[in-house]
Amino acid sequence: MARWKRTGTGPGRIVGHGNVEFHARPDDNAIRTFALDWDGDSNLVPFLPGVAFDQYFPNLRVTVQGQQELRGNAAQVHALNEFEAWVSRAKIAYSVHDADMTFKALPMADVHPDEEVAATASFVVRLNEDKRRLWSETSYSSEKAEELLFSVMYQVIWNWVVESATVETRETMIAALERQFEHYGSHGIPSDILMRGIGKAPFSAWQAISDSSPATPAPEDGDIVAELLDRAVILCAVPANEQTTASVTAGPTMILDAAVWGHLSEDTKAFAGSLCWMGFALRLAEQELIADACDPDDPRWISVAEVSIEMVRRYADADDGAIPSIAAAAFYATDRATIAELFQAIPGLSAQHRELTLDRWLAGVAEKGLTPSRTGVTEQDRLFAYGYALAVVREFQLVAQGRGDEERQDRLSSL
Numbered sequence: 101m102a103r104w105k106r107t108g109t110g111p112g113r114i115v116g117h118g119n120v121e122f123h124a125r126p127d128d129n130a131i132r133t134f135a136l137d138w139d140g141d142s143n144l145v146p147f148l149p150g151v152a153f154d155q156y157f158p159n160l161r162v163t164v165q166g167q168q169e170l171r172g173n174a175a176q177v178h179a180l181n182e183f184e185a186w187v188s189r190a191k192i193a194y195s196v197h198d199a200d201m202t203f204k205a206l207p208m209a210d211v212h213p214d215e216e217v218a219a220t221a222s223f224v225v226r227l228n229e230d231k232r233r234l235w236s237e238t239s240y241s242s243e244k245a246e247e248l249l250f251s252v253m254y255q256v257i258w259n260w261v262v263e264s265a266t267v268e269t270r271e272t273m274i275a276a277l278e279r280q281f282e283h284y285g286s287h288g289i290p291s292d293i294l295m296r297g298i299g300k301a302p303f304s305a306w307q308a309i310s311d312s313s314p315a316t317p318a319p320e321d322g323d324i325v326a327e328l329l330d331r332a333v334i335l336c337a338v339p340a341n342e343q344t345t346a347s348v349t350a351g352p353t354m355i356l357d358a359a360v361w362g363h364l365s366e367d368t369k370a371f372a373g374s375l376c377w378m379g380f381a382l383r384l385a386e387q388e389l390i391a392d393a394c395d396p397d398d399p400r401w402i403s404v405a406e407v408s409i410e411m412v413r414r415y416a417d418a419d420d421g422a423i424p425s426i427a428a429a430a431f432y433a434t435d436r437a438t439i440a441e442l443f444q445a446i447p448g449l450s451a452q453h454r455e456l457t458l459d460r461w462l463a464g465v466a467e468k469g470l471t472p473s474r475t476g477v478t479e480q481d482r483l484f485a486y487g488y489a490l491a492v493v494r495e496f497q498l499v500a501q502g503r504g505d506e507e508r509q510d511r512l513s514s515l
Contacts, residue, residue, distance in 0.1 A: 116140015116225045118148070120256060122249065124218035131218055131248070136260040140225060143310060145265055146272035150280045151225060151236045151302045152254035153183060158290045158298060160251075176289050180281070183254075187277045194270065202262055203255035219245035221253065228299075232452070234306050235299030272309060279305040288463055297459065324389070325457050328449070331385040332457070336377050344380075347494070350427040351376040351486040355434070356479060371465075372483050378461055379487025382454070383446075387495065390448045430490035434482050442485050446492055458484055 117139045122131045138145065156179075163175040170178050190201040223238040238253065240246035249256075261273050283301035290297030340348070352372035353361045361369070434442070443451035462480070 113227055114224055115227045116144055118223045118225070118257075120221045120223075120253075121217045122219045122221070122245075123215040125215050132215065134256055136256065138260075144225065144306075145261060146269050146309075147234065147276050147302055147306050148225070148236075149254050149258040149261060149273060150277050150305060151234060151299075152223070152238075152257050153277075154280070154290065154298060154302050155236050155238065156251060156254055157183075173289070180284060180289065183277075184281050187274055187281070191274050191278075194274070202259045203252070219249065221245065221249055223253075226299075227303075231455075232303045232307075233299030234303040276302075276305040276309055279308050287459075297463065300459075324449070325453055325460065327389060328382065328385045328453075328457050329460055331389060332378060332381040332461070335381040335384050336374075344494075347427045347430075347490055348376050348380055348487060349373060351430065351490070352483060354427075354431050355482050355486060372479075374465075375480060375483035376487035376490075378458075379484040379489075380491045381487075382457060383488050383491035383495070386448045427490065430486050430493055434485040434489055442489060 118136060119139075120134055120136045123133045123135070124131045138148075157176050160175045160179055162169060162171045163178055164170070165178055186201075193201050220241040221238055223236045225234070225236050227234050238250070240249065258273075262270055265273075280301045283304040287297065287300070290300070352369065352375075356364070356372060364372075443454040
């Protein structure tokens with residue numbers, strides 16, 4: 101049975117498949133050579149080593165440097181520094197002469213008469229332009245093959261590019277990896293726990309270099325993101341009134357299913373709640389810091405009005421109508437739209453900067469060692485989106501109620 105090494109980044113269109121055969125002699129079963137076949141866009145070939153490395157090193161748990169054993173983040177930093185140094189040496193070597201800059205662990209060759217296929221690895225490369233990710237998912241022919249080969253797949257693909265591609269492709273590969281290293285320097289090492297960062301560094305390289313990349317550049321990690329994040333964290337710590345608390349805390353049980361809520365660990369419950377509160381606080385921070393975020397005449401508010409008015413009507417006769425109507429509207433909004441669509445629909449900050457703020461907060465959570473078990477990326481997105489939508493619907497209702505404009509009230513009520 102094939103064993104998959106997934107990244108958890110969510111769906112994306114498949115842009116290529118690769119298959120690697122590893123050859124060994126029957127008498128010792130030691131892998132000596134490999135052969136790689138790529139079925140996909142040739143323009144993606146220079147980015148494949150970086151995609152493979154981005155899949156590998158966030159999962160690295162332990163490595164050895166000399167006589168010292170490195171674990172966790174120290175092991176990942178060491179692997180990153182080693183590969184970056186290798187790429188720098190290769191760039192210099194290729195600029196001076198046509199040097200042999202291949203990793204020596206596995207040479208590339210067709211199967212020899214006295215060798216046989218001992219293991220295989222198949223990888224699928226996916227692209228999600230909305231989430232700005234380019235990543236791979238790899239399957240191995242056995243668990244033993246995965247343990248042996250996962251750490252060298254990026255080296256295998258590097259060797260294949262160097263030995264089989266053109267000089268121009270090789271130069272593009274080095275330029276792409278340099279751009280990828282710059283992304284790690286600015287945004288940090290992707291979290292293997294949350295997986296949100298997997299694929300973003302290769303996408304950044306692909307976008308900057310490929311002619312087929314989108315025209316809009318990725319947002320830089322600028323002052324506004326840091327300012328929003330700082331303010332949102334502060335707002336999360338401010339005690340909320342009873343109505344807001346009830347509305348926010350209703351989210352996790354609805355999204356993670358009330359039937360299983362009681363069986364979740366306290367850490368998972370706390371993490372789910374913090375995601376909802378952070379989404380709520382981010383919107384409040386936007387209202388304070390982004391002038392356009394508070395424009396009630398923006399035409400995009402019409403979709404918010406539809407959701408809000410529908411839920412107000414549905415729960416008009418409830419004992420405390422405001423709490424169930426706002427909570428239900430937020431849940432309804434996250435059920436009918438993805439977090440990317442929600443971010444795109446609301447006036448104010450760009451959707452990309454909103455996602456970047458969320459990613460930076462999640463990275464900070466991971467650095468503190470908080471493991472969100474039982475919450476995958478989809479659940480995390482919905483929990484955060486619920487809190488964000490809750491603040492938006494609450495904001496809309498307050499704006500609509502406070503306008504005192506009978507004509508506007510009639511128009512909204514007619515939706």
